[in-house]
Amino acid sequence: MCELLGMNCNVPTDICFSFRGFRARGGGTGVHRDGWGIAFFEGKGVRLFLDPQPSIESPVAQLVHQYPIRSLNVIAHIRKATQGPTGLENTHPFMRELWGRYWIFAHNGNLVDYAPPLDGSYLPVGQTDSERAFCHLLQTLRTTFPDGPPDRMALRAALEAFAEKTRGFGPFNFLLSNGDCLFVHRATELSYIVRQAPFAMAHLKDEDVSIDFNEVTTPNDQVALVATLPLTDNEVWTPLPVNRVVLFVDGERVAD
């Protein structure tokens, strides 16, 4: 299995603090040694960093941890391989384009005997069940909305119908973003927290590191973080509802 980390905000925010704790689980405090990746939206563009090395040893992860990249939507993943060998092509998150926007997808789970009917519009490059699911998801959106992108709520409903069919094959926790908002589906484990004024201190679970968010925020900032397991030990993380697609916009949980 794997672990997921997502962020959705109302102002471009860096993820250095949270990524520091998350990264430690990729071979340090956790067993997820089979690669890691992170995608940052900047406007409609995406910076995608992928590495089949354990995040704890990766020079690219070191850069990401130190270099504050500010983004409204971030998706990260550390991998413990189930299907597909360790390799760059099997490293999450995955990226494709639909309707002139990049879409980023990361999955934690295991879809067994999963061979969805793919029409060729999106085909997996690697061997994971996860990338197959992502290809089928985008194909489904494209055929469901042939006239172009619908609004967020219609997208959420389509994703919920897709998730309902797909989770019959096994655990299907996923994060999905097109840079506009963040969709989250919990099957087994996923919690979230919204940080907003009044801000407080936060202390990582995986390293003895604290941050005072008062010093790095403005009063209107709102930041939602989603993680497989809570990243801090002095804040209250809320489990997400099971088998629902939750929509985050501007750092707020707006629908599920």
Next chain:
Amino acid sequence: MCELLGMNCNVPTDICFSFRGFRARGGGTGVHRDGWGIAFFEGKGVRLFLDPQPSIESPVAQLVHQYPIRSLNVIAHIRKATQGPTGLENTHPFMRELWGRYWIFAHNGNLVDYAPPLDGSYLPVGQTDSERAFCHLLQTLRTTFPDGPPDRMALRAALEAFAEKTRGFGPFNFLLSNGDCLFVHRATELSYIVRQAPFAMAHLKDEDVSIDFNEVTTPNDQVALVATLPLTDNEVWTPLPVNRVVLFVDGERVAD
């Protein structure tokens, strides 16, 4: 306009030396300050680093320059914007998937009044003529070969037909790879060099740095480098033929 750098090899090779000189042109010895990017194939996977900052100032470029990523096919680009503002979504190279392989594309030139008929299978995310051309190119390949990927020579012929039509809109130097081989089309400026035994010293044009390739190669290594302008001042670079799509495989110029 912009500058292009490509590498195609028979053994995974790092591009640190060449990238060092190339990077200097992105705001140091050259005027290409509007972003830069580089894509490394590792098997079927891709590491894609993009940054709208000048390469000479970019922390990500610093990492790429210092961290030896070994690859058979690399495409890099430094940008001086013509169409589309400076921004991540307008930064080359671009990536899309076709036939279960990632394709990487970078362009140097300016296609004027260029609005190819796009059917929606690939749509540009940014505003550049380059990304429009790439989307149209992949759409053309997909419709030309509906049964799946043809062999390299058939691909080369299809790309040549595509380039012939497209260059009527303006300069259309491009590099394209699917990780298997490298296609190069010269409209105005593009030269190449093949490094093989007996290896020699090379000295960068843009920085006073030399490398002795005898120390970092084995006798069977073969490395083809393609660049808008030669990167070294003590080696013979050969201009590529104009208006031809040249195919490089295993570090060798095999067809044009």
